[in-house]
Amino acid sequence: MNEVPLTHILFVSTALFFIGMYGLFTRRNIITMLMSIELMLNSVNINFVAFNKYLFPDKLDGLFFSLFIITIAAAEAAVAIAIIINLYRSHQSIDVDDATEMKF
Amino acid sequence: MNTSTIIFYAIAALILGAAILAVTSLKIFRSAIWLLFSLVGIAALYFWMQVEFIAAIQIVVYVGGIVVLIIFSIFLTQQSGKEMAKPATGKMIFSALAALFGTGFTFNLINHYGFNNISAAPFLPSVDEIGMQMLSTTSHGFILPFEVVSMLLLAAMVGCIVIAMKPTEANIVHLNKKED
Numbered sequence: 462m463n464e465v466p467l468t469h470i471l472f473v474s475t476a477l478f479f480i481g482m483y484g485l486f487t488r489r490n491i492i493t494m495l496m497s498i499e500l501m502l503n504s505v506n507i508n509f510v511a512f513n514k515y516l517f518p519d520k521l522d523g524l525f526f527s528l529f530i531i532t533i534a535a536a537e538a539a540v541a542i543a544i545i546i547n548l549y550r551s552h553q554s555i556d557v558d559d560a561t562e563m564k565f
Numbered sequence: 566m567n568t569s570t571i572i573f574y575a576i577a578a579l580i581l582g583a584a585i586l587a588v589t590s591l592k593i594f595r596s597a598i599w600l601l602f603s604l605v606g607i608a609a610l611y612f613w614m615q616v617e618f619i620a621a622i623q624i625v626v627y628v629g630g631i632v633v634l635i636i637f638s639i640f641l642t643q644q645s646g647k648e649m650a651k652p653a654t655g656k657m658i659f660s661a662l663a664a665l666f667g668t669g670f671t672f673n674l675i676n677h678y679g680f681n682n683i684s685a686a687p688f689l690p691s692v693d694e695i696g697m698q699m700l701s702t703t704s705h706g707f708i709l710p711f712e713v714v715s716m717l718l719l720a721a722m723v724g725c726i727v728i729a730m731k732p733t734e735a736n737i738v739h740l741n742k743k744e745d
Contacts, residue, residue: 475668477581489652490649492639496588503603510619518688525707527619528622534631542638
C-alpha cells in the first residue's frame with residue numbers, strides 16, 4: 462500500500478489541475494469551460510484526501526474539506542447551467558465571445 | 566512493484582488520458598463522456614486510497630449528478646454531433662506552454678520538498694466516525710459549515726429556479742411598465 466509515495470499522487474493531481482487550466486484557456490464554449498473547472502476542483506479534492514491519508518491519518522479534516530468542496534461544486538454546476546440556459550434563450554448561442562454586453 | 570502499485574499507475578493513466586481527451590475533443594458530447602471517465606477514475610483512486618465514503622459521494626454527486634446535468638444542458642442548447650470551432654493555433658500553443666510550465670514548476674517544487682513526516686499509521690475512517698465528527702458541536706466538529714452549506718444549497722436551488730424560469734405574460738408586462 463505504501464509503496465506509492467505521496468509525491469506521485471500529488472503529481473497526478475497537479476497534472477490534472479493544469480489539464481483543466483489548459484481547457485479553460487482554449488475553450489470558448491461555456492459548457493466545456495464548466496467541465497474544465499470541474500476537473501480542477503477534483504484535483505484539489507485528490508490533494509486533500511492524499512494529504513489527510515499520508516500525513517495526518519489520525520484526523521479527518523481533509524475528508525470534510527473534500528466533502529464540502531463536492532457540495533459547493535454541485536451547487537455551482539446547477540447555478541451555472543441555469544445561467545447557460547438563460548443565456549442560450551437570449552443569445553441563441555453559448556459562446557463566451559457572443560456575450561459581450563458587459564464588456565468594458 | 567506489486568499489484569497495488571500497478572493498479573495506482575493504471576488509474577492515474579486513465580484519469581489523465583480521459584482528462585486530456587475531455588479538454589481537447591472537438592465534439593462536445595464526446596468531451597462530456599470523457600469527463601465522465603475521468604471522474605470515474607478519480608472515484609477509483611479514492612477506492613484505492615481506501616476512503617470508500619468519499620468514493621461513493623464522488624460517484625453519486627459527480628457521475629450521477631453533475632455529468633447528467635451537463636449532458637442535459639448540451640442537449641438543450643446545441644446539436645451534439647456538430648463539431649466545435651478549433652481554437653486558434655496561437656492561443657493553443659501559449660495555453661499549452663503555460664500549462665506545461667506550471668506543471669514542470671509544481672513538479673519541481675513537490676520533488677524537492679521531501680515530505681519527511683509521513684506517518685505509517687493506517688488510515689481507515691469509518692462512516693460512523695465521519696458522521697459523528699460532522700455533526701458534533703465540540704471544538705473539532707463541523708456542524709457550523711454543515712448548516713451553512715445546507716443554506717447554500719437551498720439558495721442555489723431557489724436561484725436556479727428563478728434564473729431559468731421562463732418569463733410569464735404578467736412578468737413581461739410588469740417589466741415593460743418599469744422600463745417606461
